[in-house]
Structure formats: C-alpha cells, structure tokens
Amino acid sequence: MSKRHVTTTIDGEGREFLCEDWQTLLDVLRDVLMKTGTKEGCGTGDCGACSVLLDGRLVCSCLMLAAEAEGRVIETVEGMAEGDRLHPLQQHFLQEAALQCGICTPGFLVAARALLAQNPDPSEREVRFWLAGNLCRCTGYDKIVRAVLAAAAEMRGAEA
Amino acid sequence: MSEKSTEGRPLKWVGTRPVRPDGVEKVTGRARYGADFARPDMLWGHVLRSPHAHARIRRIDVRRALELDGVKAIVTGDDLPEIASEQAFVGEEPTDYRMLSQNVLARGKVGYVGHAVAAVAATTSAVAEEALRLIEVDYEILPHVLDVLSATADDAPLVHDDLCDRKGVKKNPSNIANEIEMGHGDPEAAFTNADVVVDRSFTTQAVHQGYIEPHACLAEAGPDGQVTIWCSSQGQFMVRGYTAKLLGLDLAQVRVVPAEIGGGFGGKTTVYLEPLAVALSQRSGRPVKMVMSREEVFRATGPASATRIRVKIGATKEGQFLAGEAWLDYEAGAFPGSSVAAGSMTIFAPYAFEHARSHGRDILVNKPKSAAYRAPGAPMAAFAVESVVDDLARQLEIDPIDLRLQNAAREGVQSSFGPRYKRIGFVETLQAAQEHPHYDAPLQPNQGRGVAAGMWFNAGLQSSAAVMVNADGSVSVISGNPDIGGSRASLAMMAAEEFGIEYEKVGVRIGDTASVGYNDVTGGSRVTLATGKMVVEASQEVISQLCERAAKVWDVDVKRVHWADGKAKVLDDEAIEPLGLAEIATGAARTGGPIQAIASGSVRGVGMSFGVHLCDVEVDPETGKVDVIRYTAFQDAGRAIHPSYVEGQIQGGAAQGIGWALNEEYVFDDSGRLENSGFLDYRMPVASDLPMIDAVIIEVPNPDHPYGVRGVGEAPIVPPIPAVVNALRAATGVCFSDLPVSPPRVLEALDAVS
Ligand code: FES
Ligand code: FES
Numbered sequence: 001m002s003k004r005h006v007t008t009t010i011d012g013e014g015r016e017f018l019c020e021d022w023q024t025l026l027d028v029l030r031d032v033l034m035k036t037g038t039k040e041g042c043g044t045g046d047c048g049a050c051s052v053l054l055d056g057r058l059v060c061s062c063l064m065l066a067a068e069a070e071g072r073v074i075e076t077v078e079g080m081a082e083g084d085r086l087h088p089l090q091q092h093f094l095q096e097a098a099l100q101c102g103i104c105t106p107g108f109l110v111a112a113r114a115l116l117a118q119n120p121d122p123s124e125r126e127v128r129f130w131l132a133g134n135l136c137r138c139t140g141y142d143k144i145v146r147a148v149l150a151a152a153a154e155m156r157g158a159e160a
Numbered sequence: 161m162s163e164k165s166t167e168g169r170p171l172k173w174v175g176t177r178p179v180r181p182d183g184v185e186k187v188t189g190r191a192r193y194g195a196d197f198a199r200p201d202m203l204w205g206h207v208l209r210s211p212h213a214h215a216r217i218r219r220i221d222v223r224r225a226l227e228l229d230g231v232k233a234i235v236t237g238d239d240l241p242e243i244a245s246e247q248a249f250v251g252e253e254p255t256d257y258r259m260l261s262q263n264v265l266a267r268g269k270v271g272y273v274g275h276a277v278a279a280v281a282a283t284t285s286a287v288a289e290e291a292l293r294l295i296e297v298d299y300e301i302l303p304h305v306l307d308v309l310s311a312t313a314d315d316a317p318l319v320h321d322d323l324c325d326r327k328g329v330k331k332n333p334s335n336i337a338n339e340i341e342m343g344h345g346d347p348e349a350a351f352t353n354a355d356v357v358v359d360r361s362f363t364t365q366a367v368h369q370g371y372i373e374p375h376a377c378l379a380e381a382g383p384d385g386q387v388t389i390w391c392s393s394q395g396q397f398m399v400r401g402y403t404a405k406l407l408g409l410d411l412a413q414v415r416v417v418p419a420e421i422g423g424g425f426g427g428k429t430t431v432y433l434e435p436l437a438v439a440l441s442q443r444s445g446r447p448v449k450m451v452m453s454r455e456e457v458f459r460a461t462g463p464a465s466a467t468r469i470r471v472k473i474g475a476t477k478e479g480q481f482l483a484g485e486a487w488l489d490y491e492a493g494a495f496p497g498s499s500v501a502a503g504s505m506t507i508f509a510p511y512a513f514e515h516a517r518s519h520g521r522d523i524l525v526n527k528p529k530s531a532a533y534r535a536p537g538a539p540m541a542a543f544a545v546e547s548v549v550d551d552l553a554r555q556l557e558i559d560p561i562d563l564r565l566q567n568a569a570r571e572g573v574q575s576s577f578g579p580r581y582k583r584i585g586f587v588e589t590l591q592a593a594q595e596h597p598h599y600d601a602p603l604q605p606n607q608g609r610g611v612a613a614g615m616w617f618n619a620g621l622q623s624s625a626a627v628m629v630n631a632d633g634s635v636s637v638i639s640g641n642p643d644i645g646g647s648r649a650s651l652a653m654m655a656a657e658e659f660g661i662e663y664e665k666v667g668v669r670i671g672d673t674a675s676v677g678y679n680d681v682t683g684g685s686r687v688t689l690a691t692g693k694m695v696v697e698a699s700q701e702v703i704s705q706l707c708e709r710a711a712k713v714w715d716v717d718v719k720r721v722h723w724a725d726g727k728a729k730v731l732d733d734e735a736i737e738p739l740g741l742a743e744i745a746t747g748a749a750r751t752g753g754p755i756q757a758i759a760s761g762s763v764r765g766v767g768m769s770f771g772v773h774l775c776d777v778e779v780d781p782e783t784g785k786v787d788v789i790r791y792t793a794f795q796d797a798g799r800a801i802h803p804s805y806v807e808g809q810i811q812g813g814a815a816q817g818i819g820w821a822l823n824e825e826y827v828f829d830d831s832g833r834l835e836n837s838g839f840l841d842y843r844m845p846v847a848s849d850l851p852m853i854d855a856v857i858i859e860v861p862n863p864d865h866p867y868g869v870r871g872v873g874e875a876p877i878v879p880p881i882p883a884v885v886n887a888l889r890a891a892t893g894v895c896f897s898d899l900p901v902s903p904p905r906v907l908e909a910l911d912a913v914s
Contacts, residue, residue: 020286036196037189039422041372042454046839049372077189090187094179097804100812101644102186103193103373103422124852132848135839137370137423138644139808140815141847142855 008069010035011079019066026050028066029076037078037106041135048134051107052076058114060133077106080113088151088158089113098147100138107134112148120156124149173653174867177804178663180649182420191420194376194392199447202378203232204285205440206450207433208278208292209460210270213526213832214304214317217268217297220278225294230287233443234295235436236278237267241408248401255430259495261406263529264435270299271319271494272528273833274459276432281440281448304526304832308468308489311335311525319494319524337496338522342504342577343485345515347472350483354474358551361470362544364881364899365825366463366491369533370816370844373422374457379437380447387414387438392421394428394642395681400673406435407442414438417672421642425816426532427462429681458837462531463826465490465498469544471507479558481567483515484508484576488541490522493529498522499537502617506878507541508576509615510586510770511549511567516576526832535616535874539817539881543899546612546882550889560611560886561594561772585796585860585870586615586770592858593772598792607778607789608891614878618767618862618871623691624677627655627698628756629706633742635659635699638671639691640679646805647687651695653801654867658699660726661741677760688801689862689871690763696866701757709751710739767862769875771795773814775883779891784907786888788818792854793879798862798870807855810876814853817880819845825900 003018010033019028026043029035029052041047043062050062053075080087089109092098099105108131115122115130122130127148128141136144185191222234245258261267266275278295282288303317310316318333351357377391387409393399396416404414421428433450440448452461470487486507490500504520553560568586575581593599593611603609626638637655641647652666659666679691703723710728711718720731727738748755776790793810800806823843827835836842861868885896894909 022286030195031198034198035189036192039193039373040195040451041374041422042839044454044838044840047372047454077187081188086184086187093187094183097177097180097646097802097808099183099186100646100805100808101371101373101421101423102182102191103371103420105186106189109187125848128847128850132846135370135372135844135846137372137425137816137844138812140811140813140845140853141850142811142853143804143808145847145852 004067006067006070008071009073011076021067023066024062025052025064025066025069026061029061035076035078038076039103039106041103048107048111049104051110051134053110053114056117058111077109080109087113088154089148092147092151092154096143096147096150098139098143104134104136108136108144116152116155120152122152171657173656173663174799174801175803177802178649178653180646181652181668182643182648193373193422194419195451197378197390197419198449199378199380202447202449203281203283203440203444204288205279205281205437205448206285206288206292207276207436207456208295209456210266210273210275210277212270212299212301213273214302215270215299216302217266217270217277218300219298221296222278225280225291228287228291228294230283231280231291232283232446233281233440234278235265235439235443237265239439240265240406243406255497257405260402260430263495264406264432272526274456274528275494276460279436279440281444305335306525306527306828306832307466308491308523308525311523319526335524336521337492337524340501340504340520341517343517344574345483347483347485347515347517350515351472351474354482355477356552356555357472357474358548358555359472360548360551360897361468362547362897364467364540364543366466366527367533367820367824367826368458368463368842369425369427371423371425371427374452374454375428375432375461376451377434377437378447378449379434379441381438381441383445385413389414389416389434389438390419391416391434392419392428394421394424394644395679396642396673397640397678398429398681399431399434402431403434403438407438415672415674418642418670421644424644425534426536429532430462432461454839455837458842459834460528462529464533464536465492465530467491467540469540471544471548473548473552475552475556477556479556479563479566481511481513484513486518486545488518488520490520490537491525491527491530492522493525493527495529496522496524498530499532501537503537503541505577506538506615507545510569510613512569512573513576518576527828534813534816534877538614538616538878539820542612542614542878543881543885546879547885550882550886561590564613565590581768583860583863584768584770585858588860589770589772589794589796589858592856593774593794596774596792596856598774598790603776606781606891607776608887608889610775610883610886610888610890611772612879612882612886613770613772614875615768615770616875616878618689618769619686621680621686621690622762623679623694624758624760625691625694625698626676626756626758627695627702628754629702629741629745631745633740633745634665634667635661637666637668637695638676639668639695640671640676641687641691642670646802646808649805650688650801651692654692654695655699658696658703659741660724677758686871689767689865689869692869693763693865694759694761698757698759701759702755705755705757706741706744709744709748709755712751713739713747767864767870769796769870769872771875771879773879773883775880775887777884777887777891779888779906781910784903784910786822786901786906788851788884790851792856793876794856794858795872795876796858796860796870797872798865799859799868800857801867801869803857806857806872809872810855811853813874813876814880815845815850817877818850818884821881821884821899821901823900823902
C-alpha cells in the first residue's frame with residue numbers, strides 16, 4: 001500500500017511528509033520529521049508529554065493520526081522561542097527551576113501556553129486543573145505551577 | 161575531614177540559584193533523551209514477552225518470523241552466552257550477573273508475565289511487532305507464587321530450583337533467596353523491662369518508579385567488533401559493564417554515550433534492552449533502536465518490592481525507647497535482590513536504641529524483578545516504624561516530635577546498622593519542624609496532622625572528574641554521571657567557586673565511557689557529594705598548576721604565588737600584575753602545555769541525611785477520598801549548593817511518597833498478570849492532587865565534604881508515607897496498616913468504626 005502525502009504547517013514552516021494511515025502525528029514528528037522535541041511517555045493519552053497545539057487547540061499528538069494534520073497548523077515546543085528569545089514560559093521554567101529531568105517539560109510548556117492564550121490570569125487552582133493532564137514525576141509540580149503563574153504575570157505586564 | 165575546608169571563606173556561588181547549564185536545551189526541545197537518537201539504515205527492535213507468570217519454555221520456533229519481509233535478526237535465550245553466577249555491585253541493589261542475564265532474556269523458564277523471551281529487529285517498528293506474533297513458543301505452565309506468604313509456605317512452588325548463595329554454593333531449595341540479620345544488644349530481654357510495647361504488622365504493595373521516559377536505546381555493532389550504545393540510564397559505565405559481561409565483550413570494545421535521562425529514581429540502574437539491541441545489531445550488521453512502550457515499562461521493569469513488615473518497640477513511660485525489633489519480608493520478584501538489606505538498616509536508624517535488631521528476608525515471587533526506587537527499601541520500613549512511634553506518642557501522651565527528639569540519633573550514637581554517627585542533623589531538623597508555624601496551625605473537622613521522620617545514606621563510591629582550562633580562560637568540567645536533577649549546575653558552581661570565576665565561564669559535560677574515568681551510577685544521593693568532591697579536587701590541582709605556570713612566567717619561587725579572585729598573585733609583591741586564567745592559559749604552550757587535571761577516587765564513609773515531614777490531610781467521609789491540604793518538608797542538606805534543586809528533590813520525593821501512600825499499587829490478577837499497566841489505572845499524583853510543598857532546608861554541614869554537602873536525592877521519599885498515614889489517623893482515629901490508603905480502603909475502615 002502506498003503512503004499518504006500530507007501538507008501541513010509545523011512551527012511556522014510549511015512541511016510535507018509521507019505517512020502510513022495508522023501512524024500517529026507523534027510518530028511522524030519524531031521518527032519521520034526528526035523533530036524529537038515532542039516526547040512520548042505513554043502513547044495512550046495519559047501523560048501529556050506529547051502535547052502540541054493543533055490550530056491553537058491543545059491535543060495529545062499520540063492520539064491523533066498524522067493524516068489528520070492535512071491543512072492544519074501545528075505548534076510544538078520547538079517553535080516557542082523566537083530565535084534566541086525564549087518565550088516567557090520557557091524563561092520562567094528556567095528561573096524557577098521548574099524542571100529536573102526535563103522529559104515532561106515540552107508537554108508542560110505547550111499545555112501552559114494554551115492555558116495562557118485563553119486565560120491570561122489563572123489562579124493556582126486553575127493552573128493545577130489545566131495541567132492535570134500532564135504528568136511530572138520529578139518536581140511535585142510546585143515549581144511548575146509557580147513558573148506558569150510568574151510567566152502569566154509577566155505576559156500580562158508586557159501587554160498592559 | 162577535608163584539609164581544604166571552605167569553612168569561614170566567603171562563597172560567591174554556593175547557595176545561589178543560577179540557571180542550569182543544560183536548561184535552554186531542555187526548554188526548547190533540543191536536549192536529546194534515550195529515544196531521540198537515530199542512525200542511517202537503522203532497524204527497530206521489539207521484545208516478545210511471556211504471557212505466563214511461571215512456565216518452562218519447551219521450544220521456540222522463529223522460522224515463520226524470520227521469513228517475514230523486513231525481519232533482519234532474531235535472538236532467543238540460546239543466543240546469549242551462559243554466564244556464571246557472580247556478584248556484581250554497580251547499581252544500588254545487589255546483582256548477580258547470571259540472574260541479570262536471565263532477566264534480560266529468559267533461559268529455559270519464564271518467571272513473570274512480561275519476562276523477555278525473544279527479540280526481533282526489522283526495518284520498521286511495525287514489521288518487528290508483526291514478527292513477534294509469528295514466533296511460536298511452546299510453554300509448559302508451572303504453578304506460580306504471587307506473594308510473600310504463599311512463597312514461604314512449605315509446599316510452595318519454587319521460582320528457582322538452582323539457587324546459589326553469594327559464594328556460588330547451591331542452597332536448600334526454597335523461595336527465600338537471602339536472610340540477613342543486624343543489630344546490637346538483646347531486644348528480647350529488654351522488652352520485659354518496658355512499660356509499653358507496641359507490636360504491629362504492615363503491608364505495602366509493589367509500586368513503580370514512574371519515570372516519564374520509557375527505557376530506550378540505540379546500539380551499533382561494527383564489523384570490527386566495536387560497539388556503541390546511545391541510551392539513557394543512571395550510569396553509562398553500568399550499561400557498559402553489564403552489556404559487556406552479558407555478551408562476553410571486552411569493556412574497551414564498548415562505548416556508551418549517555419543521553420539525557422527522563423527520570424530514573426533507581427529504576428535505571430540496571431539494563432533491560434541494551435544487551436538485546438547489541439546482540440541484534442551484531443547479527444544484522446545494522447544499528448538497532450529499541451524503545452519500550454509504557455505497558456512494557458510497567459510489566460517488565462523494576463517495581464519497588466511489595467513488603468510485609470512487623471515492628472516491635474518497647475519504651476519506658478517517660479518515653480525512652482528501650483528496644484526495637486523488626487522482621488522485614490520483601491518481594492524480590494522472579495530474581496533475588498530486593499532492597500530488604502537497606503530496609504533493615506534504615507528501620508531503626510533515626511533513633512538511639514540500646515537494643516535493636518532487624519531480620520530481613522529476600523523472597524522470590526513470580527513478579528517482575530524488583531529494582532531500586534529512591535531510598536530503596538526505606539519508605540516501607542519508615543511507614544512501619546514511624547507508625548509505631550506515633551502509637552507510642554499517643555499511648556504515652558507525649559508530643560510526637562518531643563518523643564522523637566528524646567530518642568533521636570545524634571553524633572556518637574551507635575547506629576542500629578553498625579557504625580557510630582558522625583555529625584548529623586536530625587535533632588536540628590526535628591526542632592525546625594516543631595518551631596514551624598505549620599506545626600500548630602489550626603485544623604478543621606475531618607482534618608488531621610501527621611508527622612514522620614526518615615533517613616537515607618549518602619553513598620560515596622567511585623567517581624572521576626576531569627577539569628581543564630581552555631585558551632580563553634573558560635573552564636571545562638567532564639563528569640561521568642548522568643545529570644537527572646540539575647547536578648551539572650551544582651558541579652559548575654563548585655568549580656566556579658574554586659577558581660573564583662563566573663559561573664557562566666564553566667562548561668560541564670557528561671562524558672561517554674571513553675572520555676572520562678569510571679564512575680559508579682547516579683544514585684545513592686551521591687553525585688553532588690562524591691563527584692562534586694572530585695570536581696573540587698581536580699579544580700584545586702589545576703589551580704596549583706596555574707600557580708606554577710605563573711611562577712614560571714614571573715620567574716619567582718612558586719611558594720610566593722597564591723590564587724585569589726580568579727588570579728595568580730605574588731604574595732609579597734603587589735607591583736607584579738596578577739595573571740588571570742586566560743593569560744596563563746594562552747601562554748601555556750611556553751610554560752608546559754595544556755593545563756588540566758583528573759581526580760578520581762573512592763569516596764569512603766557514608767554520610768547521612770535526615771528529613772522530617774508535616775502533613776495535613778482532609779478526609780471526605782462520604783467517599784473516603786483523602787486530600788493532602790498542606791505539606792511541609794524539612795531536610796538536612798548539609799549545605800545546599802543550589803537551593804532550588806535541593807527544594808526540587810524534596811518536593812519531588814514528597815510527591816512520590818504521597819502517591820505511594822494514597823493511590824499507587826500494582827494490581828495482579830490470580831494468574832499473575834498485572835491489571836493496571838498504564839498511567840490511567842496506575843494513578844500517580846497529578847498537579848490538581850497536590851498542594852504546594854514547602855521545602856525547608858536545614859544546613860548541618862557534612863564533615864566529609866569540602867562544602868559540607870549531604871546528598872538529598874533520596875531521603876525526601878522516606879517520611880511521606882507515615883506522615884500521610886499518621887495524619888489520616890489523626891483525622892479519623894483509625895490506624896491504617898496496609899497500603900495504599902485508597903478511597904475504598906478508607907471508606908471501609910470508616911464504616912467499620914461507625
Ligand atoms: S505520550 Fe501522548 S499522552 Fe503520553
Ligand atoms: S522534570 Fe522529570 S518528569 Fe517532570
């Protein structure tokens with residue numbers, strides 16, 4: 001059976017790829033396009049390590065078929081910084097030491113970005129519930145929550 | 161005691177919170193973890209796993225699988241060399257090479273559901289998986305044992321019929337792989353003098369380390385016999401040592417390149433995939449990549465042991481502990497080597513007992529081989545002993561921290577596992593908890609507060625580090641320990657401190673096995689401690705070379721030269737312009753060549769790190785759900801090099817312990833099949849389950865480290881279970897002795913009392 005041809009936009013760049021019908025977007029990102037910044041922790045939608053934005057909506061790329069990316073806009077952690085300029089979330093994750101091993105970090109950053117896009121001023125509780133789909137085994141979440149709140153405050157300040 | 165102690169000297173970096181050197185890579189997705197490597201022409205490997213808990217393998221037929229288009233190699237147990245029984249100690253738990261080899265690939269018999277039986281390499285992952293379905297295995301199903309009680313029954317089926325002791329001598333057939341005993345005095349006699357004796361039994365279930373990154377590796381065996389492995393682990397030298405041994409290769413033939421590691425917590429101190437990937441690469445002549453699924457991680461990699469522990473403590477009515485005795489049975493899984501020894505060592509360690517004894521048994525069951533999990537063996541032991549201490553405080557009507565203070569181990573006290581304590585910070589840690597506003601903050605109905613203590617060792621073990629000065633005056637440090645939680649930052653800070661230069665001028669790399677001297681695994685809370693000590697020693701050696709070079713330039717006696725603020729200066733002649741790192745390094749060609757030093761050594765003596773946790777819970781009497789509403793953890797860090805990462809260790813350990821107490825457990829059906837092999841059913845804490853975790857760092861310097869560091873990676877997981885359970889008791893009045901205290905269990909207990 002021949003592969004399927006898909007045209008899409010990933011991290012601001014037009015991309016084309018060939019995939020099998022059954023391949024997930026995560027498989028294609030990591031193994032076909034070699035964009036390994038997006039991680040796989042479970043492959044079943046339970047850990048959030050594979051989080052990406054699909055037309056601005058937060059999805060688990062391990063639960064989405066690559067073929068469904070046709071004509072869509074995909075954003076991963078790799079597109080968050082503008083050149084050398086880190087996104088405020090990335091900056092605050094570093095400052096607050098919100099990562100230890102860092103394997104969960106790409107997923108948390110993408111998920112937090114989606115949160116702040118729709119709620120620029122979340123409470124601690126809102127952050128915790130929004131991020132409940134992302135597992136981190138290292139940090140106990142404390143510093144992650146603080147980093148998201150600090151980034152939100154900075155981003156609000158920048159807009160004011 | 162270090163001759164070059166830093167006490168009294170002003171410190172510029174130690175104690176500050178700079179951004180870690182590997183941070184930007186990790187927030188931009190550029191850092192490469194175990195599964196992020198690829199090679200041209202690479203094959204994908206998958207493992208066929210046993211569907212049975214215990215069975216003899218009569219025959220494996222791989223012919224149909226080999227015929228499948230795209231399949232390039234298959235290995236079964238017959239393809240790996242037979243390994244003699246030999247004790248290895250490279251990780252955190254004792255390992256016998258023969259058993260390790262059998263765990264990596266079954267020979268003759270499978271010992272648990274998920275045990276590897278064959279491995280396939282094919283051109284795509286999908287073809288490799290399809291090939292697994294074409295392998296025919298003829299099993300003779302054997303009766304199995306799934307818990308300590310049935311495994312130790314008289315007529316129990318044997319998990320191994322050819323078990324040997326540590327000296328290779330065949331043992332009487334039984335499922336008790338090892339028995340240990342330690343302690344001092346005569347507890348039995350002393351109990352008769354006690355005013356109160358509490359004697360209780362506890363059970364805990366197997367739990368998984370739960371690292372988010374599944375095991376993964378890429379191996380390439382060249383036609384010249386040279387092997388390269390890219391993988392994430394807690395020790396590239398461990399992977400090299402185990403893989404070489406299991407495949408009969410020379411260590412020098414194998415190079416292991418450490419990837420970033422996405423969590424380990426002890427579970428990545430052994431090998432599962434690497435020898436298989438190398439064997440497949442040798443047979444196919446192509447690089448082979450293998451990545452476990454989450455289900456495989458649960459079924460086939462090490463959980464922490466399920467345990468049964470009985471603890472008995474006798475005290476006077478004034479609260480003085482007279483005697484303690486403990487019986488610990490830990491499930492090893494299908495191969496010997498649980499963490500029962502460490503459990504037995506730590507169980508009474510926080511307290512001064514005149515009479516203390518523990519009896520530990522390592523018990524074989526048909527479950528995955530247990531592996532180290534953060535402070536291996538200690539959290540379960542602490543659950544038992546700290547629950548009993550809580551009982552004593554209640555019965556004696558003594559404040560639980562006062563009772564612990566009264567009996568706390570301190571300098572000079574004989575520990576229950578042998579040595580006398582040097583300077584330790586347990587008393588200070590207890591006092592900090594007692595004085596903290598959390599300790600007497602008001603509580604609402606259905607809420608309760610628990611307190612618990614715990615300790616863990618700081619392993620020293622073998623470390624090496626290289627330090628070199630570059631021509632521009634920057635400094636490169638090469639460490640041989642994978643950085644799991646920010647150790648690169650602390651190593652860079654210690655080097656910057658020694659040289660008196662900016663932190664940003666120090667680059668730290670984790671070297672592969674061919675570029676830096678041998679290092680034991682990242683584990684045992686040892687990297688900042690032991691490898692840090694090597695970085696300090698190598699830096700000091702480089703500094704004395706820098707002084708010599710400067711003396712040559714100036715043509716003065718080296719005794720007149722000293723190093724301060726990043727420069728060589730002549731002590732008694734201020735007219736001579738000091739020379740900085742860059743100036744000395746650019747001229748190095750004329751003064752004796754490149755400037756570098758390697759320090760390596762066995763860091764001896766074990767340090768101790770103590771923690772005390774306060775936990776408030778709220779119980780929903782309708783559902784039995786327990787919420788942790790406030791949590792404060794006090795930890796003696798000796799000296800916190802980078803306080804954020806110390807706090808991070810404390811918070812992470814506390815969260816894991818809370819999960820262990822409240823929810824996490826391996827659930828097996830009668831046939832020995834794990835029923836919850838995914839994150840949906842094996843429920844680890846998520847952000848909405850937890851409050852902020854306040855981490856309070858106590859600093860009682862470790863006399864064996866140049867900066868006073870104590871390892872903090874593990875102790876924080878020891879107190880949480882009893883802290884949660886003691887809080888639950890305060891909230892409900894019910895004593896819980898079995899983990900996890902999940903909602904059904906809590907509800908059942910509440911119904912029973914009402
Ligand atoms: S890998 Fe997609 S949710 Fe875990
Ligand atoms: S930092 Fe390791 S899993 Fe989150």
